[in-house]
Amino acid sequence: xxxPCRIAALPGRPGDRHRARxxxxxxxxxxxxxxxxxxxxxxxxxxxxPAGLHRGVLRRLPRQDALQPRRRVVLRTLARQAxxxxxTAATGAAVLTGVVRWRSRPxx
Amino acid sequence: xxxREVERDERDLVERARSGDRDAFADLxxxxxxxxxxxxxxxxxxDLAADVAQESLIRAWRAxxxxxxxxxxxxxxxxxxxxxxxxxxxxxxxxAAEPIDDDFADQRPGPERAGELVDVRxxxxxxxxxLTDGQRAVLVLRDVYGWSTAETAHELGITRTTAKVRLxxxxxxxxxILEERx
Numbered sequence: 001x002x003x004p005c006r007i008a009a010l011p012g013r014p015g016d017r018h019r020a021r022x023x024x025x026x027x028x029x030x031x032x033x034x035x036x037x038x039x040x041x042x043x044x045x046x047x048x049x050p051a052g053l054h055r056g057v058l059r060r061l062p063r064q065d066a067l068q069p070r071r072r073v074v075l076r077t078l079a080r081q082a083x084x085x086x087x088t089a090a091t092g093a094a095v096l097t098g099v100v101r102w103r104s105r106p107x108x
Numbered sequence: 109x110x111x112r113e114v115e116r117d118e119r120d121l122v123e124r125a126r127s128g129d130r131d132a133f134a135d136l137x138x139x140x141x142x143x144x145x146x147x148x149x150x151x152x153x154x155d156l157a158a159d160v161a162q163e164s165l166i167r168a169w170r171a172x173x174x175x176x177x178x179x180x181x182x183x184x185x186x187x188x189x190x191x192x193x194x195x196x197x198x199x200x201x202x203x204a205a206e207p208i209d210d211d212f213a214d215q216r217p218g219p220e221r222a223g224e225l226v227d228v229r230x231x232x233x234x235x236x237x238x239l240t241d242g243q244r245a246v247l248v249l250r251d252v253y254g255w256s257t258a259e260t261a262h263e264l265g266i267t268r269t270t271a272k273v274r275l276x277x278x279x280x281x282x283x284x285i286l287e288e289r290x
Contacts, residue, residue: 002280035283038228039251042150045229049145050158054137057165064128064173 003028122181126172133169140182141165144189150248151193152200153237160196164189190249190263197241235285243278246271251279 003009007018008025019025118139124132141161148160168188175184236244245264249255250271255263261271 002283031286032283034228035232035279035286036251038232039247040254042229042232042252043254045146046142047146047149049141049161053141053145053158053161053165054134056162057137057141057169058130058134060162060166061130061133061169062166064170 118181119177122172122175122177125169126175133172136181137165140185143182144185147186147189147248147253148193150236150252151190151245152197152241156193156196156200160189160193163196164192167192186253187263190245194245194264201241231286232282235282238285239278239281242266243274243281246274247278247282250275 003019003025005018005022005025008015008022010018019029118136121132121135125136144164145157145161148164149157152160164185168185171188175181179187236248239247242264246260249260249263250257257268257271257275261268264271266274
């Protein structure tokens with residue numbers, strides 16, 4: 001909490017003594033404590049959810065993630081293998097094209 | 109039902125929901141939707157709160173099989189809500205930079221809503237809406253929900269130092285805003 005007088009921030013007795021005497025600092029400290037209490041008390045305050053929320057959630061429930069973990073792993077593996085095969089084929093085709101072009105280049 | 113029975117009942121519901129029981133999850137949503145919505149409201153304001161709450165609960169359902177019960181279900185749900193709020197807020201900010209509406213009051217009457225604290229809370233809600241997104245998130249998680257600096261920083265994807273600096277600035281700004289009032 002930032003107090004109005006700089007001296008209040010001093011550690012030890014000078015700060016303590018000032019805070020004990022200064023009405024402005026005391027008022028700020030009191031306001032700070034009220035604010036802290038009010039913020040903490042908001043936790044118990046509950047705002048009712050809109051009427052359609054429950055229905056909306058249940059209507060949109062998808063399949064749970066881990067219900068079929070095996071299928072996900074299989075799919076991921078297949079996708080990875082397909083991608084690797086694609087990259088290999090593309091690289092091979094590029095090398096082959098390069099070699100053919102190099103061989104058929106005009107001499108001289 | 110005693111507190112312990114409620115706890116056991118909730119554990120049972122979580123266990124059933126983890127294995128895909130939609131009815132058990134529906135019960136859990138009934139129990140927690142207000143708390144999730146309230147947290148979302150405090151983090152992103154009324155325009156996005158319902159979307160954040162809905163998305164959080166759906167994400168929770170999807171991730172439930174991975175919930176190990178190391179933290180309380182409500183704590184876990186709060187973490188998902190913070191995460192979702194952050195993601196949706198960023199996405200919304202990319203499209204429009206509108207300030208959040210500051211008039212989201214608790215409409216539920218109750219005996220605790222009397223006295224000075226009620227006035228302070230109402231002023232607080234308005235003041236919170238005027239903080240930056242980052243400051244408000246840190247302040248709400250630390251000072252309202254009592255999270256540690258480490259937890260707050262982790263869930264918001266920022267460093268502890270940033271969390272501390274934001275908290276300090278948020279508290280100072282909040283005090284300034286409250287002092288502006290007539």
